[in-house]
Amino acid sequence: MSAARRIVLTSGKGGVGKTTTTANLGAALALRGKRVVLVDADIGLRNLDLVLGVEKRIVFDLVEVVEGRCQLRQALIKDKRLENLLVLPAAQTRDKTAIGELQMAEVTAQLAELCDYVLIDCPAGIEHGFRNAVAGASEAIIVTTPEVSSIRDADRVIGKLRERGMPVRLVINRLRPEMVRSGDMLSVDDVTDILSAELLGIVPDDEEVIDTTNRGEPVALQTESRLGAIYDKIARRLEGDVVAFTQFGTPGFFGRLFRKAG
Amino acid sequence: MSTVRGRGRNLEIAVDRALGAAVDEMRAQFAGRPDFYRGSRAVANLGILEPPAAEIAAFRDALAEYGITLDGVSGVESIAPVVAELDLAYLGSAPEAAAEVSALPRPRREREVRISDEARSLIADFAGARQDMVRRRQAPAATSTLASAGVALPQTAAARAVPVGIATLYHRGTLRGGQALHNLGNLVVIGDVNPGAELVASGDIVVFGALRGVAHAGAQGDRSARVIALELAPTQLRIATLIATSDAGTRARGPEHASIVDERIVVVPFAEADLRREHTS
């Protein structure tokens, strides 16, 4: 069995949706039958467990694995809904200096022998935590929103990743087509021009995401929903399929009606 | 990766790579604390490995350098004669083979303990918790150059706790997410313990407030330890080696008391709690 693909999800700017994307992309891949391990590299500010709803089942974490206090498989939490999805949580009572790049690379290499995909949720910023997360990966997905600050930060991160020779692809998150039309938000083309990276997916802004992340129920599990279908497309593209991008733009009749009404 | 686990006063070493590599790894692991296991006895679980006598002897000798006596080895049947040749006990075949990711592993002595449908238990070795408690006792507070320059650094919870006598650590103030208090003895917190905070005590834990984080009482194995809180709503509750988690009910139930009864973690209203020292089992 060949080793898994090890992908870090990063952004530079915080709050653009790295953790949500990691959880949903992981779920979408698992739904397609792939064996996936999600790793939370945000030591001290862990959130991946919350977004997946496994918080209460954490017994051991990444730091304890690195420190040899438990075996790797004792720390892995199996998702109750998807048998192919496992989570390695971060520690909460420690900080990012608790582990180093070499250790992160070792853990990721071990995980890669057990599954098809290792997705690493990177902390915000470009400090020690970022370097650790990247150390374990051989590819990167940059998550960005179509806003100037977020793109500027993404650009900085892409530069750092390309210095390491890492292939980089882009997910544009929280797109609001009506704001693109009114000129208050950058378009997909604007973003890909500025960042010049291959586009992996476009995820529209959706108020369901807040509720599903609060409840620990990734929206990708709702395969019939709009967002569920989009994450499935992203998973397929990651696998190498050529999949057309969903067209966002023309509001329906109701959209136009209510805008006029105020 | 190999692991060293404590079982009572003995060690179990699970090896899942070539013995030579395991020895190197172990040297790295013991580097910071070469005497920690001195005087212990150990058994090694070799999984599916079939190393020659010389390698097993080298492994035993490496352990002896750290004061650990290897008594026995478990693994596949073919190693039995090799092991006997070295005057070690052959303990039978290994219970678990190399890492194969499946369901969350269930150890041999499995217990199903429920507070609610959501709960399950594991027998888990919290050796790390014990080490932390010992280390905190021994290490004086580190004075960094930043602190001596008068820079107000991020604060740790332990900096606020006031030791009362030898056995009980008394902490006044709410514990925030990411803060941890570990104590050899009992632990009393006046305030809330927020989600993401952690309490670990070898004795009892008392929270005069809302306990919403993780609490581990009897962390060195004392099954008569208790957890008491004005509002008992922990993310996870651990007493000795049992773990349980509560369901999502948020209605106020008043002060509650958790202890092990009949091999299960049981939560009762405080007024009904059995406060005698020894637990009934």
Place this chain on the structure above:
Amino acid sequence: MHEMVHEEAPAQSAVPRERGRAIVVTSGKGGVGKTTTTANVGAALAAGGASVVLVDADVGLRNLDIVLGLEARVRHHVLDVLENKVTLDDALVTDKRVPSLRLLAAAQTREKDDVDTVAFRDLISSLRDRFDYVLIDCPAGIEKGFVNAIAGADEAIVVCTPEVSAVRDADRVVGLLGDNRSIKLIINRLRPALVRKGKMLSVDDVNGILRLSLLGVVAEAPDVIVSTNRGEPVALDAASPVGEAYRQIAQRISGTLTAPPEVPREPTFFEKLFGSAK
């Protein structure tokens, strides 16, 4: 540091002024609105007559200059000052609209590890001698960037959105800030309709965990993204309800407003149909 006479600098008065206040704006979680809050609260305080300097502590990922629309004017940054390559006055950028508002930008091509914590703290201290308010925009996370940003501040504003992850991260940060700082809360990006439907945390849910003194609650509004992209702080827009929320926060900080903050509510049916002042 070489003292320069500069016509835009505040005049040295004969009566020693009371030291200014240094407030760090932090959150733990990224993307909750720290930079927007720093810019808007600073702009509102300055528009009210105070002298304000905003310090961007997000080395390598600076954004405060963009939010203020001043990126074209930034010539030097904090590290240039700390490394004595330029004077503080050379590095300070004056806002286009409010002359008593200054910006000290972060370096973009450097790292947070390059900042010496003690030197940064001393810089904040000297800024307090010159300005009524020193607001420090803290980076996301709890690593060195955070440690530097809080070093010089004895007050903190924690910004939190009504989401479980944000509350957890904010709680972590409150714990790290310790007992010796005054810590207050701004809840940002509230959506009253979602709270009513049970799809978003309420103000009580958030502050039930954080237990902090509440400075203000700011509703989610599309005009904030627009104003950020254009570099025009919404606090300077008299017609904006979000701007008004920031102005009231500024007044609570300065002590001129003591009434507790209102929680934004959903527009009434009438307002929805005919449009409210927006």
